[in-house]
Amino acid sequence: MNAVFDLQDVALAYEDAKGETLLALKGIDVTVRDNEFLVLLGPSGCGKSTLLKVMVGLLRPSAGRVLHRGAEVRDTIQDVGMVYQNPLLLPWRSVLDNVLLPVEILKWDRKKYEPIARNILDTVGLSGFTGKMPRQLSGGMQQRVGICRALITDPSLLLMDEPFAALDALTRDEMARELARLWEQRRKTVVFVTHSIPEALLLADRILVMSPRPGRIARVIDVDLPRPRADGRKLGAAFEEYVDLIRDIIFSFKES
Amino acid sequence: MARRATRMLRHYGPPVGAILAVILVWYAVTAWLGVPGWLLPSPQAVVASAIEYGDILPRHTLITLAETLLGLAVSLLVGVPLAIVIVWSAFLRRTVYPLVLGLQSVPKVALAPLFLIWVGYGMPSKVLIVASIAFFPIVVDTVTGLALVERDLLDMVRVLRASTLQTFLKIRIPSAMPHFFSGAKVAVTLAVIGAVVGEFVGSDVGLGYLMLVSGSQLNTAMVFVCLVILSLMGAILFEIVEALQRIACPWSLGE
Numbered sequence: 310m311n312a313v314f315d316l317q318d319v320a321l322a323y324e325d326a327k328g329e330t331l332l333a334l335k336g337i338d339v340t341v342r343d344n345e346f347l348v349l350l351g352p353s354g355c356g357k358s359t360l361l362k363v364m365v366g367l368l369r370p371s372a373g374r375v376l377h378r379g380a381e382v383r384d385t386i387q388d389v390g391m392v393y394q395n396p397l398l399l400p401w402r403s404v405l406d407n408v409l410l411p412v413e414i415l416k417w418d419r420k421k422y423e424p425i426a427r428n429i430l431d432t433v434g435l436s437g438f439t440g441k442m443p444r445q446l447s448g449g450m451q452q453r454v455g456i457c458r459a460l461i462t463d464p465s466l467l468l469m470d471e472p473f474a475a476l477d478a479l480t481r482d483e484m485a486r487e488l489a490r491l492w493e494q495r496r497k498t499v500v501f502v503t504h505s506i507p508e509a510l511l512l513a514d515r516i517l518v519m520s521p522r523p524g525r526i527a528r529v530i531d532v533d534l535p536r537p538r539a540d541g542r543k544l545g546a547a548f549e550e551y552v553d554l555i556r557d558i559i560f561s562f563k564e565s
Numbered sequence: 566m567a568r569r570a571t572r573m574l575r576h577y578g579p580p581v582g583a584i585l586a587v588i589l590v591w592y593a594v595t596a597w598l599g600v601p602g603w604l605l606p607s608p609q610a611v612v613a614s615a616i617e618y619g620d621i622l623p624r625h626t627l628i629t630l631a632e633t634l635l636g637l638a639v640s641l642l643v644g645v646p647l648a649i650v651i652v653w654s655a656f657l658r659r660t661v662y663p664l665v666l667g668l669q670s671v672p673k674v675a676l677a678p679l680f681l682i683w684v685g686y687g688m689p690s691k692v693l694i695v696a697s698i699a700f701f702p703i704v705v706d707t708v709t710g711l712a713l714v715e716r717d718l719l720d721m722v723r724v725l726r727a728s729t730l731q732t733f734l735k736i737r738i739p740s741a742m743p744h745f746f747s748g749a750k751v752a753v754t755l756a757v758i759g760a761v762v763g764e765f766v767g768s769d770v771g772l773g774y775l776m777l778v779s780g781s782q783l784n785t786a787m788v789f790v791c792l793v794i795l796s797l798m799g800a801i802l803f804e805i806v807e808a809l810q811r812i813a814c815p816w817s818l819g820e
Contacts, residue, residue: 365699391724397715397721470717
């Protein structure tokens with residue numbers, strides 16, 4: 310069985326407005342395993358989102374190889390759901406129609422997917438909102454719709470780029486727990502970008518801690534905490550030890 | 566019932582009040598400062614003039630309205646498809662769009678005599694002038710709206726292998742609607758101006774012509790009648806566009 314992703318010595322350079330070449334990523338070696346929840350954690354500007362774009366094929370690495378299930382990524386990969394910080398809902402479409410957008414673009418049978426969409430919306434507690442317009446929903450609800458839209462095609466891989474970063478602290482916490490619960494029910498491969506340590510620990514099987522400019526993998530941490538983790542209080546001292554460990558790694562960037 | 570009345574009053578009260586205040590000041594100036602009628606006619610003289618010429622006003626008004634609407638139609642029929650192809654094709658964006666922007670700096674009023682030579686004295690020249698003025702805000706705002714789609718959203722549909730046509734139909738065109746309507750609102754008010762300018766340059770009918778003739782006879786009250794009709798025309802067309810926007814993209818009006 311090939312790994313979902315295999316990145317070998319990947320670098321990404323780009324030119325800034327002055328025409329100077331800058332390195333966004335350097336020497337990235339990552340293997341993403343099947344059905345694991347992988348978190349990319351690091352300070353702002355460390356290239357986490359860029360790495361995600363390289364994986365999905367939206368950006369070409371300047372050096373190194375990106376393999377998706379053993380094959381080199383040339384065009385964008387398929388069978389993937391994407392969730393961004395901004396829910397990116399279309400304001401002229403109802404909640405249900407927003408969730409069904411990928412189905413329409415793929416020219417699949419909309420009728421067949423409508424009950425599936427309702428079902429997914431139901432699992433995130435939005436069954437009463439299918440006919441509502443996005444602007445009638447709170448930020449947390451909108452992001453739930455965005456996640457449902459990523460799930461409608463039942464992809465085996467989910468890429469999430471700071472999906473809860475725009476939410477208030479309480480909603481954010483609640484959403485992370487909900488995602489942990491959802492993932493424990495049906496395990497997909499997830500690559501999740503965040504800069505929140507507790508969020509990472511609540512969700513991850515493995516955490517890649519990235520260093521800033523150029524982004525590199527500073528440390529790979531296997532999170533050996535029992536699941537289900539949705540109730541973070543039960544994780545106790547082990548959780549705190551992980552928090553301290555990661556914090557120390559991140560602070561060490563600032564000193565060097 | 567009473568609550569509804571209060572809401573209506575709150576909504577329409579301020580604008581109606583403002584208009585009444587202007588008329589009141591106008592009346593006061595003419596009544597108490599002894600301004601001669603040929604310089605500034607009183608509101609009641611304007612009303613009297615409108616009644617006196619009630620038989621010829623509808624014809625001139627309808628002609629000017631027709632020029633405005635036809636010119637708008639032409640600018641929409643040319644402008645919207647042009648905006649779409651400009652955003653669709655990188656080549657056209659770099660060839661045609663600079664030309665469009667360059668043409669905008671040509672004063673349209675100065676083109677009016679040229680249109681007269683090209684298509685004659687009648688309605689077509691006025692329609693062309695209106696279209697050339699209304700065209701620009703429609704193209705520029707529609708291009709802005711079509712191009713202004715979030716990068717991440719485009720990435721998302723790209724990963725779904727959406728065709729360019731799908732991207733336009735499902736994302737770009739609907740999200741450009743509010744911008745299109747902003748452009749259309751500017752365009753309708755400019756269109757009325759365009760029609761009058763066209764009539765000034767050469768015409769024997771229309772409100773612009775009527776103003777010119779009345780002005781030369783020092784029939785200032787009649788000039789005012791035409792001005793009032795023209796501003797009403799602009800305001801009503803504006804309201805119609807806004808009503809269409811409310812139907813087409815209610816999300817853009819923050820309701």
